[in-house]
Amino acid sequence: MNFQDAIKTCFSKYAxxxxxxxxxEYWWFSLFIVLxxxxxxxxxxxxxxxxxxxxxxxxxxxxxxxxxxxxxSGWWQLIVFLPVVGWIILIVFLAQGSxxxxxx
Numbered sequence: 001m002n003f004q005d006a007i008k009t010c011f012s013k014y015a016x017x018x019x020x021x022x023x024x025e026y027w028w029f030s031l032f033i034v035l036x037x038x039x040x041x042x043x044x045x046x047x048x049x050x051x052x053x054x055x056x057x058x059x060x061x062x063x064x065x066x067x068x069x070x071x072x073s074g075w076w077q078l079i080v081f082l083p084v085v086g087w088i089i090l091i092v093f094l095a096q097g098s099x100x101x102x103x104x
Contacts, residue, residue: 003028010062017074021065026094029062063094071099 001009006028013019033055040048064074070093080086 001025001028003032007032010058013061013065014058015061017061017064018068019065020069020098021062022069023066023095023097026062026066029059033059066094069098070094070096071103 001022001024006025009025010021010029036051036055037048040051060077063077067074067076072093076093077090079090082089
């Protein structure tokens with residue numbers, strides 16, 4: 001999946017938490033969010049805040065689908081509330097390859 005396809009897919013599945021997301025789909029969409037956040041911050045902090053609010057739900061949905069692809073529950077995203085270690089664990093989970101049998 002390329003950059004444009006990943007963005008289209010994630011926005012078309014705006015609030016879809018079922019199913020799976022491939023490794024490339026998730027990381028291309030994450031790159032888009034980072035780049036767009038930097039660009040909107042340069043234009044206006046208010047615009048950046050609105051953009052962040054607009055992509056919050058699709059980014060949570062994409063991460064949930066990505067975790068499903070690694071055969072984990074989307075609730076694992078809550079691990080980020082553990083100081084320092086939580087982010088590291090979540091990034092490792094999101095970067096792992098797909099599992100052949102996903103129950104989601």
